[in-house]
Each structure stands twice: as C-alpha cells, then as structure tokens.
Amino acid sequence: MRNIKDLVLYNADRRRKYKHIDSLCRQAIDWALIERHCTDMMRVAVSIKAGKMTPSTILRRLGSESTKNKLYFAFRELGRVIRTLFLLKYLNEPDLRRTIHAATNKSEQFNDFAQWLMFGGEGVIAENVRHEQRKVIKYNHLVANMVILYNVQWMSRKLKELQQKGHPVDAEVLKVLSPYQREHINRFGDYLLDLLRSAPPLDPSIDFAFKSAA
Incomplete structure (x- = not known):
C-alpha cells in the first residue's frame, strides 16, 4: 500500500495503551460526535443509496462549509474509524497484504499500458x-x-x-x-x-x- 507509513491510526479509547501500536496513534476517536450526528449521517447514506443524491453532491456541500459544518466533522470521524479498522486488519493479515499488493500491481500495469497507448500529446x-x-x-x-x-x-x-x-x-x-x-x-x-x-x-x-x- 502506497505511503502507508504516512497514514495515521486513531485510538478507540484515549485511556487505553496498546503495546505495539500505541506510537502509531495520533489521537482518540470522538465517539460522542459520531453518536450525536448518527441519525443525520444515516439519512445521507439512505439518500445516496436511494439515488436521491449523488456522493459528489454531498462532498461538494460538506466541503464548501467544512469549517462550520458539524456533519462534515462527524463523517470525517467515522472515516477515521473505518480507516483505522482497515489498517489494523492490513497490518495483521499477510494474505490481505498480498492480495492488495497483487491488485495494486495489476492496476498500475494497466494504467501504464493505457498511458503508453495514449501517445498523442504526451x-x-x-x-x-x-x-x-x-x-x-x-x-x-x-x-x-x-x-x-x-x-x-x-x-x-x-x-x-x-x-x-x-x-x-x-x-x-x-x-x-x-x-x-x-x-x-x-x-x-x-x-x-x-x-x-x-x-x-x-x-x-x-x-x-x-x-x-x-
């Protein structure tokens, strides 16, 4: 996984210490923020799934008011949870790392091949x-x-x-x-x-x- 050394893990509980990965954790997850806006986040997810609103529209609206929009921070916090869970699984499972590495290589090979075929105008x-x-x-x-x-x-x-x-x-x-x-x-x-x-x-x-x- 590219630039994995720059990715940050987030602690589930600031009061707990983890023997091998504590130094990788920057800060703790704000569970209260997620809980407070959980209903609104579910509404957004249902709207996207039902096709009433596109993900790009949501991102644009949240991004344009990110400094004030509490829902933006709640989604960001939930994203930190999901990414931390995935990174822990990635670090712990060699088979998953091999699968991702192989898939990444295939994707990069295809992109390089397509770029080579698109020879006009560099x-x-x-x-x-x-x-x-x-x-x-x-x-x-x-x-x-x-x-x-x-x-x-x-x-x-x-x-x-x-x-x-x-x-x-x-x-x-x-x-x-x-x-x-x-x-x-x-x-x-x-x-x-x-x-x-x-x-x-x-x-x-x-x-x-x-x-x-x-």
Whole structure:
C-alpha cells in the first residue's frame, strides 16, 4: 500500500495503551460526535443509496462549509474509524497484504499500458470540458481493452498449439505472461484498415486442462 507509513491510526479509547501500536496513534476517536450526528449521517447514506443524491453532491456541500459544518466533522470521524479498522486488519493479515499488493500491481500495469497507448500529446488531456475529458479517458480505455483482448486471444492460440505439439503448458508458464505486451505494436506510422476482411472467430472455450499449482 502506497505511503502507508504516512497514514495515521486513531485510538478507540484515549485511556487505553496498546503495546505495539500505541506510537502509531495520533489521537482518540470522538465517539460522542459520531453518536450525536448518527441519525443525520444515516439519512445521507439512505439518500445516496436511494439515488436521491449523488456522493459528489454531498462532498461538494460538506466541503464548501467544512469549517462550520458539524456533519462534515462527524463523517470525517467515522472515516477515521473505518480507516483505522482497515489498517489494523492490513497490518495483521499477510494474505490481505498480498492480495492488495497483487491488485495494486495489476492496476498500475494497466494504467501504464493505457498511458503508453495514449501517445498523442504526451498523454495530456487538452480538453477543459468535463464530459469531453471523460470521452478521452473512455476511448483510451477502449483501445487498451481491444489490444488486451487481441493479446490474450493470440497468446491463447499459440499456447494451445504448443500444448498440442506436446510441450508442457502449466501454471508456472502462464503466471509469467502478461496481457500488456506492446513490442508488436507500431504506434507511429500508417494504419491500413481493411473493413471488408473478416476477422477470425474468437474462441472463448480454450481449455488448457491443467490444475493450478495453488
């Protein structure tokens, strides 16, 4: 988890001392503040869940009056509780840390791949209008997913051919492969599109017929 050393834990009770993590705690949770505004916070949560109000609207309203809005401070205090519980679980469970680390790596690899594909203008979004910015991002992700689909389908076919020729293809081979291959892509140059050429059918039923080493 990025910058975890800068994240702060909050003590559930200022009167209690914790042997191994007390130095990580900045201050105690104000439970009275949460209790005092619990009903209002529940109303906000129900409104969001019912679709009557968007989270962005709530954040904007709370943020604009954050110095005076008691509900803002109550939500912030509740957020500290939730984050502290999660951080304690993260510190205590190696499996959770491994899962988060793997997911973070995948996310960063995809972002790097999408950024590489968005080569025009150094990947900078020049639009000032919000919905136009969203279009650029969505188109970029669409292109990235199209290339990923091509890569996975192509690798699957080649691996199946190797397997049919008697070469072993197991979990140890597959776990080092990545759908973010880019060496075969020419980003700069002419693109000749033959819209009349029929594409080979996708085969979603490729089965490598092996048991995972896990």
